[in-house]
Amino acid sequence: MISLVLILPVVLCILLFLFKNNTLNSIAVVAYAFVHFILGLSYFIKPDIIQNNQYFCLNAANIVFYLVLSIVFILTALYNIGYSKNLSLKFDRRKMTLYSIMILTFVFSMTGAVLSDNLGLSWIFIEGTTLASAYLIYFDKTKHSIEAAWKYVFICSIGIALAFVGIILLTIAEGSLDSLNYVDLMNSAANFNHFWMNVSFVFILFGIGTKMGLAPVHFWLPDAHAEAPSPISALLSATLLNCAFLIILNVYKIMIAANCIAFARIMLLTMGFLSLFITSVFLYHTNNYKRMLAYSSIENMGILAIAASLGGIAYYALILHLIGHSFAKASFFLTSGNILELFQTKKIKSVHSIISYDKKTAWLWTASFLGICAFPPSVLFVSEFLIVKAFIIQKHFILCALFLFLLTVILFGMGKAVINMVFGEKNKEKEIIVKQNLSKITAIMYLPQFVLLAMTFILGIYIPKVLDVVIRCTIG
Amino acid sequence: MVNGLVILFGLTMLYLSATSRLIAHVKILFVQGLLLFLICALGFNGTSVGTIVFLTFETLFVKAILIPWFLNKVLKKTRSNRDTDANIAHFYCLFISSLILFAGFMFCIADIPSLAMINTFCFGIALSTIIISLWLITIKRNILSNVIEFITMENGIFLLSLSVAKEMPILVNIGVLLDVFIAIYILGLFVSEINSELGDMEIAHLSDLKDCEYND
Numbered sequence: 218m219i220s221l222v223l224i225l226p227v228v229l230c231i232l233l234f235l236f237k238n239n240t241l242n243s244i245a246v247v248a249y250a251f252v253h254f255i256l257g258l259s260y261f262i263k264p265d266i267i268q269n270n271q272y273f274c275l276n277a278a279n280i281v282f283y284l285v286l287s288i289v290f291i292l293t294a295l296y297n298i299g300y301s302k303n304l305s306l307k308f309d310r311r312k313m314t315l316y317s318i319m320i321l322t323f324v325f326s327m328t329g330a331v332l333s334d335n336l337g338l339s340w341i342f343i344e345g346t347t348l349a350s351a352y353l354i355y356f357d358k359t360k361h362s363i364e365a366a367w368k369y370v371f372i373c374s375i376g377i378a379l380a381f382v383g384i385i386l387l388t389i390a391e392g393s394l395d396s397l398n399y400v401d402l403m404n405s406a407a408n409f410n411h412f413w414m415n416v417s418f419v420f421i422l423f424g425i426g427t428k429m430g431l432a433p434v435h436f437w438l439p440d441a442h443a444e445a446p447s448p449i450s451a452l453l454s455a456t457l458l459n460c461a462f463l464i465i466l467n468v469y470k471i472m473i474a475a476n477c478i479a480f481a482r483i484m485l486l487t488m489g490f491l492s493l494f495i496t497s498v499f500l501y502h503t504n505n506y507k508r509m510l511a512y513s514s515i516e517n518m519g520i521l522a523i524a525a526s527l528g529g530i531a532y533y534a535l536i537l538h539l540i541g542h543s544f545a546k547a548s549f550f551l552t553s554g555n556i557l558e559l560f561q562t563k564k565i566k567s568v569h570s571i572i573s574y575d576k577k578t579a580w581l582w583t584a585s586f587l588g589i590c591a592f593p594p595s596v597l598f599v600s601e602f603l604i605v606k607a608f609i610i611q612k613h614f615i616l617c618a619l620f621l622f623l624l625t626v627i628l629f630g631m632g633k634a635v636i637n638m639v640f641g642e643k644n645k646e647k648e649i650i651v652k653q654n655l656s657k658i659t660a661i662m663y664l665p666q667f668v669l670l671a672m673t674f675i676l677g678i679y680i681p682k683v684l685d686v687v688i689r690c691t692i693g
Numbered sequence: 694m695v696n697g698l699v700i701l702f703g704l705t706m707l708y709l710s711a712t713s714r715l716i717a718h719v720k721i722l723f724v725q726g727l728l729l730f731l732i733c734a735l736g737f738n739g740t741s742v743g744t745i746v747f748l749t750f751e752t753l754f755v756k757a758i759l760i761p762w763f764l765n766k767v768l769k770k771t772r773s774n775r776d777t778d779a780n781i782a783h784f785y786c787l788f789i790s791s792l793i794l795f796a797g798f799m800f801c802i803a804d805i806p807s808l809a810m811i812n813t814f815c816f817g818i819a820l821s822t823i824i825i826s827l828w829l830i831t832i833k834r835n836i837l838s839n840v841i842e843f844i845t846m847e848n849g850i851f852l853l854s855l856s857v858a859k860e861m862p863i864l865v866n867i868g869v870l871l872d873v874f875i876a877i878y879i880l881g882l883f884v885s886e887i888n889s890e891l892g893d894m895e896i897a898h899l900s901d902l903k904d905c906e907y908n909d
Contacts, residue, residue, distance in 0.1 A: 360891070363887055365901075375846070508904060
């Protein structure tokens with residue numbers, strides 16, 4: 218079954234390349250999304266059909282990441298049906314086929330990164346995600362999209378190259394062991410050289426942290442997320458960052474096993490708080506709502522890093538936060554696609570009174586904001602509450618106060634922009650454009666966000682027992 | 694003999710810091726590829742045939758021939774000649790690079806127990822190559838220069854992997870090769886696109902995306 222998920226996109230890409238048909242493009246992406254999702258479900262229903270192999274496995278450590286990827290992908294693929302219909306009015310069949318091929322390649326690379334049980338292989342797949350997603354960011358072929366894609370490829374390539382240095386240093390740290398398999402590394406970690414482990418962790422954290430969007434190596438993220446087509450922004454923010462985080466988490470677990478936790482905690486905590494600080498400062502200056510969402514992704518990656526560094530109850534919060542952020546942020550980005558279709562601008566100041574033109578988009582935009590900013594009953598409220606609790610249990614009162622202060626500043630910055638966009642006064646010039654574009658937003662461009670938000674808010678009230686068990690297994 | 698080649702490899706970075714002619718940068722990449730091949734070839738004793746073929750392909754064919762040839766084509770296509778607009782004058786650039794390389798040499802003679810399992814000579818030079826490349830990326834303003842320095846950084850990482858006393862897992866070698874292909878991808882796709890869209894290869898044109906003054 219794992220082989221099927223990894224081979225199918227290759228077959229579909231060849232088919233799409235041969236036929237170059239717009240309908241087939243959408244069907245192929247949705248079909249792959251369903252097969253992807255079925256593999257995730259089969260882990261719970263009939264685990265023996267999964268058949269882990271030498272390099273790839275679906276286990277307790279990665280199932281949450283895989284399921285989040287599956288769910289976000291399937292809903293984004295559905296949204297993409299409506300979105301690509303609008304795109305096909307602007308671009309020819311060849312370009313639309315390439316768009317679908319690159320989506321399949323991008324998800325294939327992310328799936329490989331999540332499923333691989335070898336650090337070297339994870340690294341290769343993460344590098345593959347850069348190659349696939351660069352074209353998608355550059356899809357519009359405007360001056361801005363070239364700039365964003367260039368920064369993305371160049372900064373991430375340097376970051377990933379530094380992570381590679383970290384892997385080489387890890388092979389020095391492991392001494393006589395000649396493997397990069399996570400299980401082997403965990404089993405032998407106690408004998409690793411501490412000095413080389415610490416140096417290796419610095420390189421891997423900064424390198425993969427670049428891909429994850431942790432400050433101070435986050436510079437590509439606002440540009441790339443803002444310039445990519447909205448379904449791609451959703452995938453970048455809600456799934457790609459998680460894939461990078463999974464690698465950091467796996468190496469962090471090796472650091473714990475190697476008894477180097479103190480150093481790793483300080484590194485994660487510093488980068489986490491720096492991410493929150495950067496977001497709180499830059500969010501006020503941005504005049505682009507997609508950039509605003511991108512900064513919010515940096516903030517949430519920072520929260521994940523802080524939760525990982527705290528340990529204990531915060532580990533549980535970490536996985537909850539990862540799930541909640543992925544769902545709410547995917548919904549936020551997909552809804553931003555609707556707003557962009559309606560208003561034909563990304564400027565916050567040019568978008569007013571969405572509610573008087575399109576109520577569904579307006580409420581989805583507001584609900585996504587409430588979800589991402591941890592308003593109860595959003596699952597992010599539970600996760601952030603648990604992180605605060607972890608701060609208090611560990612008696613880090615000043616850090617706790619700083620954490621809450623920065624979150625409040627970010628909440629105010631985002632809230633101001635979202636409320637102005639939804640309820641502000643009508644602009645007569647924009648009114649004509651919006652009314653012309655209303656027909657472009659079909660039902661399929663509302664439904665995925667509704668499902669994502671429903672999951673975000675339901676998980677805040679009730680966490681199914683099976684999910685609870687899986688989260689506990691993931692955090693070990 | 695190997696140490697002499699490694700020293701030569703380090704010195705190529707000084708030449709890279711001192712010159713602004715892009716064609717000279719490409720020639721440096723050829724020399725670095727050749728030196729890496731020779732460093733590998735002299736350490737082939739006891740290595741499996743598969744690894745020898747792979748390393749020869751990677752160093753001699755990809756690093757010494759394919760990339761410089763491809764870069765040369767791009768230089769001709771974009772009519773790029775010199776990178777004159779560095780943030781720092783070449784003399785200071787050379788001086789700082791020399792200091793970094795000197796620190797790398799000092800590392801070579803360091804007697805630290807933690808360094809017992811590595812070839813400190815290769816390690817020190819490799820590390821200084823990576824740092825010099827990163828430093829040059831930050832000060833140069835031409836996109837092609839940045840790509841060339843990215844490739845020299847990759848060469849430094851390759852040398853770093855050779856400095857580890859044990860044989861690297863095959864995945865690590867594949868990783869190095871993949872990075873090289875990324876460099877080609879950057880060159881092939883973006884450099885020509887940027888050139889046709891913006892007219893020249895100055896980094897300054899790629900600074901439109903800002904938070905406060907954003908235009909659609």
